[in-house]
Amino acid sequence: MPTNKEYIQMIEQALRSYLPSQKGLEADVCKAMEYSLMGGGKRIRPILTLEFCRLCGGNLLAALPFACAVEMVHTYSLIHDDLPCMDNDDMRRGRPSNHKVYGEDIALLAGDALLSLAFETMLSPRNAGLAGEDRAARAAGLLAKASGATGMVGGQVIDLQQEGKPTTIEVLQQMDEKKTGALIIAAAEMGCVIAGAEENKLAAARTYTRAIGLAFQIVDDILDVTADSKQLGKPVGSDETNQKNTYVSLLGLERSRGLVKELTEQAIKVLEQFPEDTSFLSDLARSLATRQY
Amino acid sequence: MPTNKEYIQMIEQALRSYLPSQKGLEADVCKAMEYSLMGGGKRIRPILTLEFCRLCGGNLLAALPFACAVEMVHTYSLIHDDLPCMDNDDMRRGRPSNHKVYGEDIALLAGDALLSLAFETMLSPRNAGLAGEDRAARAAGLLAKASGATGMVGGQVIDLQQEGKPTTIEVLQQMDEKKTGALIIAAAEMGCVIAGAEENKLAAARTYTRAIGLAFQIVDDILDVTADSKQLGKPVGSDETNQKNTYVSLLGLERSRGLVKELTEQAIKVLEQFPEDTSFLSDLARSLATRQY
Numbered sequence: 001m002p003t004n005k006e007y008i009q010m011i012e013q014a015l016r017s018y019l020p021s022q023k024g025l026e027a028d029v030c031k032a033m034e035y036s037l038m039g040g041g042k043r044i045r046p047i048l049t050l051e052f053c054r055l056c057g058g059n060l061l062a063a064l065p066f067a068c069a070v071e072m073v074h075t076y077s078l079i080h081d082d083l084p085c086m087d088n089d090d091m092r093r094g095r096p097s098n099h100k101v102y103g104e105d106i107a108l109l110a111g112d113a114l115l116s117l118a119f120e121t122m123l124s125p126r127n128a129g130l131a132g133e134d135r136a137a138r139a140a141g142l143l144a145k146a147s148g149a150t151g152m153v154g155g156q157v158i159d160l161q162q163e164g165k166p167t168t169i170e171v172l173q174q175m176d177e178k179k180t181g182a183l184i185i186a187a188a189e190m191g192c193v194i195a196g197a198e199e200n201k202l203a204a205a206r207t208y209t210r211a212i213g214l215a216f217q218i219v220d221d222i223l224d225v226t227a228d229s230k231q232l233g234k235p236v237g238s239d240e241t242n243q244k245n246t247y248v249s250l251l252g253l254e255r256s257r258g259l260v261k262e263l264t265e266q267a268i269k270v271l272e273q274f275p276e277d278t279s280f281l282s283d284l285a286r287s288l289a290t291r292q293y
Numbered sequence: 294m295p296t297n298k299e300y301i302q303m304i305e306q307a308l309r310s311y312l313p314s315q316k317g318l319e320a321d322v323c324k325a326m327e328y329s330l331m332g333g334g335k336r337i338r339p340i341l342t343l344e345f346c347r348l349c350g351g352n353l354l355a356a357l358p359f360a361c362a363v364e365m366v367h368t369y370s371l372i373h374d375d376l377p378c379m380d381n382d383d384m385r386r387g388r389p390s391n392h393k394v395y396g397e398d399i400a401l402l403a404g405d406a407l408l409s410l411a412f413e414t415m416l417s418p419r420n421a422g423l424a425g426e427d428r429a430a431r432a433a434g435l436l437a438k439a440s441g442a443t444g445m446v447g448g449q450v451i452d453l454q455q456e457g458k459p460t461t462i463e464v465l466q467q468m469d470e471k472k473t474g475a476l477i478i479a480a481a482e483m484g485c486v487i488a489g490a491e492e493n494k495l496a497a498a499r500t501y502t503r504a505i506g507l508a509f510q511i512v513d514d515i516l517d518v519t520a521d522s523k524q525l526g527k528p529v530g531s532d533e534t535n536q537k538n539t540y541v542s543l544l545g546l547e548r549s550r551g552l553v554k555e556l557t558e559q560a561i562k563v564l565e566q567f568p569e570d571t572s573f574l575s576d577l578a579r580s581l582a583t584r585q586y
Contacts, residue, residue, distance in 0.1 A: 025467065026447035028454070033442060080405060085378075085397035104378035105453055108401070109446050112373060112408065116441030119412050123434030133427040140433065141416030148409030149326060153402050154319035160398055161321070174318065 001054065001280060004047065011046045012038065014064050015071060018121045020113075032102040032110035033117070037075050040093050044284075045070045045187040051281060052188045052205050055274045058195025065127040066139050066194055069118035070187040073147050076114035077183075079107055081156070118143065131194050139190040146186035155179025167245045173214070181213040204273035211267035212285050215260045219291060221246035222256055231293045264289040294347065294573060297340065304339045305331065307357050308364060311414045313406075325395040325403035326410070330368050333386050337577075338363045338480040344574060345481045345498050348567045351488020358420040359432050359487055362411035363480040366440050369407035370476075372400055374449070411436065424487050432483040439479035448472025460538045466507070474506040497566035504560035505578050508553045512582060514539035515549055524586045557582040 002010070015037055022030045046067035053063035082089040082097040083104060090100050099107035119140060121127060128136035145151060155178030162171060188205040221239065225248050229236045239246050247256045267285040271278040295303070308330055315323045339360035346356035375382040375390040376397060383393050392400035412433060414420060421429035438444055448471030455464060481498040490498075514532065518541050522529045532539045540549045560578040564571035 020442045024443070024447065025454070025464065026442060026450040026471070029442050029446060029450045076405075080401060083378075083401065085376075085401060106450065108373060108376065108378060109449055112369075112404075113442035113446040115405065115408050116437050116444075116446065119437035120434060120441055123430050123437055125431065125434065128430045128434065133430040137416050137421045137426040137430045137433070138418065140430070141413060141418065141421065144409050144412035144416055148413055149313045149319060149322050149406040150317070151409075153322060153406040153409065154317065156402055157319040157322045157399065161318070171318065178319070 001277060002050075002060075004280075007047045007050055008043050010050070010060075010064065011043050011067060011071065015068050018065070018068055018072075018117065020117070028102065028106050029109050029113055032098055032106050033114055035101060036079050036092075036098050036110065037072065037114065039095060041071075041075075043071060045074055045184060047284075048184065048187040048209060049191040049194075052191030052197075053195045054191075055276050055278065055281075056192050056195035056197035056201055057276075058191070058197075059130075062131040063191055063194045065121045065124075066131070066136075066143075066190045067187070069122045069140070069143060070183060070190065072114045072118040072121070073143065073152075074183060076111040076118075077147075077152060077156070079111040079114070083107060086156075086160075115147070132196075135194050135196065139193040142186045142189050142193065143183075146182040151178055151182035151186075152180075155182065162245060164243050165245075167250075169247070169250050172245055172247065172250060176214060176217045177210065180217060181210055184213040185209045201273060204270045207270045208267045208281065208285075211263040211270075212288055215263040215267070215285070216288050218247045218256050218260050218263075219289060221248045222253065222260070223291075223293065224248070225253065227293060260289050294570060295343075295353075297573075300340045300343055301336050303343070303353075303357065304336050304360060304364065308361050311358070311361055311365075311410065313410070321395065321399050322402050322406055325391055325399050326407055328394060329372050329385075329391050329403065330365065330407065332388060334364075334368075336364060338367055338477060340577075341477065341480040341502060342484040342487075345484030345490075346488045347484075348569050348571065348574075349485050349488035349490035349494055350569075351484070351490075352423075355424040356484055356487040358414045358417075359424070359429075359436075359483045360480070362415045362433070362436060363476060363483065365407045365411040365414070366436065366445075367476060369404040369411075370440075370445060370449070372404040372407070376400060379449075379453075408440070425489075428487050428489065432486045435479050435482050435486065436476075439475040444471055444475035444479075445473075448475065455538055457536050458538075460543075462540070462543050465538055465540065465543060469507060469510045470503065473510060474503055477506040478502045494566060497563045500563045501560045501574065501578075504556040504563075505581055508556040508560070508578070509581050511540045511549050511553050511556075512584060514541045515546065515553070516584075516586065517541070518546065520586060553582050 019034050020030045049067035050060055050063055079098045081087050082092055083099055089097050122140040155175050158175040185206050188209040192202045192205050224239045227236050264285050268282045271281055312327050313323045342360035343353055343356055372391045374380050375385055382390050415433040448468050451468040478499050481502040485495045485498050517532045520529050557578050561575045564574055
């Protein structure tokens with residue numbers, strides 16, 4: 001079983017290999033794509049693809065293009081999210097955001113090109129052949145659905161519309177399930193699909209990722225109230241300042257903490273569906289729940 | 294053999310059926326997607342997919358999702374092109390552009406969602422199954438490559454960089470081959486792939502579409518100098534006003550016209566590779582070359 005660090009090495013090496021060459025007249029957009037794609041991050045989504053593939057007895061090398069594709073989709077969404085017409089964020093992961101470095105036009109196009117590159121990577125004759133074209137088509141179809149209007153983009157739209165307005169816990173949860181949940185769920189599902197797993201394992205993968213995805217979001221909201229701003233790397237209390245609807249503002253701190261505990265237990269419990277060693281994923285669920293930043 | 298009008302009806306009915314429902318909290322983005330996708334246009338790209346599929350003896354119903362996908366990609370590119378950080382166009386096809394109606398944030402996301410929807414449409418279990426998963430994966434992979442950094446997006450980047458600068462005919466041609474050529478070529482290739490055509494037919498489809506794509510662009514430049522502005526639906530002479538590099542400014546009117554004639558003849562000639570009735574495509578090549586608007 002690879003360690004987290006080994007997974008990240010594998011993923012970053014592959015991501016680099018899939019990026020387009022910077023030799024043509026379109027070099028600027030290729031540089032902008034590299035800037036954000038190789039700019040760090042926890043690589044949780046591609047790790048989920050690989051680890052679920054491994055748990056289902058699949059070939060990690062066949063899953064690698066699909067793991068990288070979900071990271072490309074995630075990265076494109078961050079570039080577009082940071083644009084002035086969206087969240088207008090100047091910084092991302094401690095560096096200037098893409099449009100601050102390359103300009104809005106190139107940043108927009110770099111995001112667009114990363115979304116296309118995700119599908120190009122999964123569906124190249126070589127990579128689709130390695131996974132099997134039927135599995136490749138099914139996995140890529142799951143990622144397409146998860147990233148679109150009824151998935152991630154839909155969640156971003158709900159987020160835009162709720163801004164500054166009172167909301168309910170149901171709406172907040174639906175927003176998170178789409179905005180961040182859909183992609184995390186698809187990451188895990190793709191790993192199972194590439195391994196040719198049975199339906200019960202796909203269902204378990206969905207339950208696990210839905211639970212940790214939601215728990216992750218609630219922990220974010222808790223940390224915004226309780227964390228040390230130096231440790232968190234951003235000012236605490238920003239949600240309240242921005243009148244953002246959060247789990248903490250809607251449920252209070254205690255119930256939010258209880259919900260994280262419940263979701264984490266649910267995630268760990270469902271891993272029993274896999275006869276293999278699931279300690280990587282149970283550790284991941286615990287570490288996301290107890291993180292301090 | 295369906296007529297142009299019958300093809301358009303088939304395509305528009307299918308496009309509508311693939312759009313997401315407008316019932317969820319994310320309804321705004323779904324409306325914005327519909328606004329641009331169902332807002333008219335000549336539907337040349339999807340027609341090329343269907344007609345090349347028919348010429349190669351394929352099943353039109355199996356090709357329809359792929360035809361629609363290329364139109365979704367084309368539409369997303371227009372929405373993003375019109376954004377203030379790109380061409381900042383307030384009008385498109387005689388109507389306010391997407392962001393003028395829905396706002397920049399929703400327009401950006403509607404474009405993003407249309408690109409995802411293209412792949413979701415091609416790779417849904419039903420549609421990929423109808424085409425055969427191996428053909429579906431290959432066709433979708435071609436569209437992914439054609440739409441990305443080394444294809445359409447790359448062409449947009451070259452366009453941004455050449456603006457207002459002196460250029461050469463080689464650069465102009467490379468820009469067009471990527472910006473508009475790549476998608477038109479992929480449209481035709483996908484039709485052949487879904488029909489399971491041999492390599493020589495794919496090569497002929499590429500030659501045909503490269504030629505008519507380039508001819509189309511040169512005719513655009515010629516019309517900007519010679520057309521009646523009422524008939525053209527936009528002011529003539531705008532390329533000169535905007536100091537745009539065009540075939541006419543680089544080659545002159547006569548050589549530009551000669552090139553259109555040459556390319557159109559080349560396109561029609563290569564259709565001999567198909568034993569079937571190719572009058573639809575030879576008529577199309579001729580009508581694009583002789584159009585007055």
